[in-house]
Amino acid sequence: MARLIFRNARLFDGRSDRCESAMNVLVEGDRIQQVSSAPIIADGATVIDVGGRTLMPGMIDAHVHAFFSDISVQKVEQFGESYRTAHAARMLGHALKCGFTTVRDTGGGNYGLARALADGLIQGPRFFYSGKVLSMTGGHGEIRDIWERPRYESICSCAGTVFSALGVIADGIYDCVKATREELRQGAHFIKIMGSGGVASPTDPIWMNQYREDEIRAIVNECVERRTYATAHCHPAAAVRRCVEFGVRCIEHGTLMDAETADFVADRGAYVVPTLIILEQLVELGRKMGFPPQNQQKAEAAWSGAIEGLRHMRAAGVKVCFGTDLLGDLYKHQCREITLRSEVFTAIEILHQLTSIPAEMMMLEGQIGCISEGAFADLLVVDGDPLQDVSLLAADGAYLRTILRNGELIKHVD
Incomplete structure (x- = not known):
């Protein structure tokens, strides 16, 4: 089973109103196995250094x-x-x-x-x-x-x-x-x-x-x-x-x-x-x-x-x-839907609308739209802080350095 470690991430978990700094996430196969502020060591894992960028749910x-x-x-x-x-x-x-x-x-x-x-x-x-x-x-x-x-x-x-x-x-x-x-x-x-x-x-x-x-x-x-x-x-x-x-x-x-x-x-x-x-x-x-x-x-x-x-x-x-x-x-x-909503909603409100709220509506809370142990490994690494500037997510993927879907790397830029 393939293993990935995301290291040194500024983590938005999809549910909270803020990010946690210096976080680490272990992915095994299609699931998130560990989320920790302490270093994670796993044999045979590929390490992705997020470099302090934002790690968020897909x-x-x-x-x-x-x-x-x-x-x-x-x-x-x-x-x-x-x-x-x-x-x-x-x-x-x-x-x-x-x-x-x-x-x-x-x-x-x-x-x-x-x-x-x-x-x-x-x-x-x-x-x-x-x-x-x-x-x-x-x-x-x-x-x-x-x-x-x-x-x-x-x-x-x-x-x-x-x-x-x-x-x-x-x-x-x-x-x-x-x-x-x-x-x-x-x-x-x-x-x-x-x-x-x-x-x-x-x-x-x-x-x-x-x-x-x-x-x-x-x-x-x-x-x-x-x-x-x-x-x-x-x-x-x-x-x-x-x-x-x-x-x-x-x-x-x-x-x-x-x-x-x-x-x-x-x-x-x-x-x-x-x-x-x-x-x-x-x-x-x-x-x-x-x-x-x-x-x-x-x-x-x-x-x-x-x-x-x-x-x-x-x-x-x-x-x-x-x-x-x-x-x-x-x-x-x-992606322009994000821009239109910005006329009414704050960045964090839109982020919740993109992640944890639809997951809850779909009866999939804890499985998608979040970064937590046991959830599906659907992750994004954003070059910037979408909690301050949600337009980073409205650029057709231009500010996404990594896209992980179901544990598969779809895109990754070192």
Whole structure:
């Protein structure tokens, strides 16, 4: 088993608000075995002298879509599985080079891609996925335009469920439970539902609440029985509140959060994964990239309230995670989300959003997003102090001297 010793590190463990100087960390295989202020000696170990630089956990992007190869949901479907997979390999490789050692795919990711990453067929971060997103007919998971008639085949002859590459249409308790069980059967780490209208879908207004209470509670119950959780796509405050009230653990986006709803979310201990960068980029580049006018209008409406929503979350003490939601070629802007959050949050708050908070949300506390004995060996050596200057992490990996993922050296500069 390979051994690595990181010596003389200024250590940020992902959980605290400060760094410890002159620390040493022993990695054996894929795990951290020892964290100590005293010198560590291990036979056959390779020693990396950090030289007083910052050693921190690998970053977590808690909202990606690896297979979303275009900003048009129709094109994603039309280009086919091979094209989507090639895009995923490129996007995930970029994420790892930027220091994201874990990503959470919130719609479309599957066992095949997770296995390819685990087996080293492609290089990328640790990969957790929800499988296909669950949506009601006419909801945010629909890719059919207003003039189109139903055209998808059923999953089986006994069910009315229809599906695309990224989502499942399921209506009523029976179909919602069946679709949830099917995604969990295929290895989904959690389940995502569409709890409100969205930007990229063609027919639903963004203010629209989606799924009935009984449908949401049925899905949540299936997740609880599997010892996992449900998350919900929500933009408006009304959708956020009802989804949290009905048992959803996490909210994706939460863009139009108001103060009252933020207080409610915080009191319930739910999590939110804001995704500012996708909205900024769609507002700036959507028209040039062929984003339909009706979708462009929704993007602009969501972006207009996004920063204010963050301020409400911060004031209420909501547990906020880092996420990006970038589509197609926009994946290159992943690190800019850090810059956008700096308008509202401090450097240490953003660092927690990148590490320990999403780990806790994903039910992986103590395994990822931290430097502690027994955790996975996902580590970064930063040339500088990100607790004082978080922009060091927003430079597409330029200030990362070392990237360690699962005990494997991805990058190392002496």
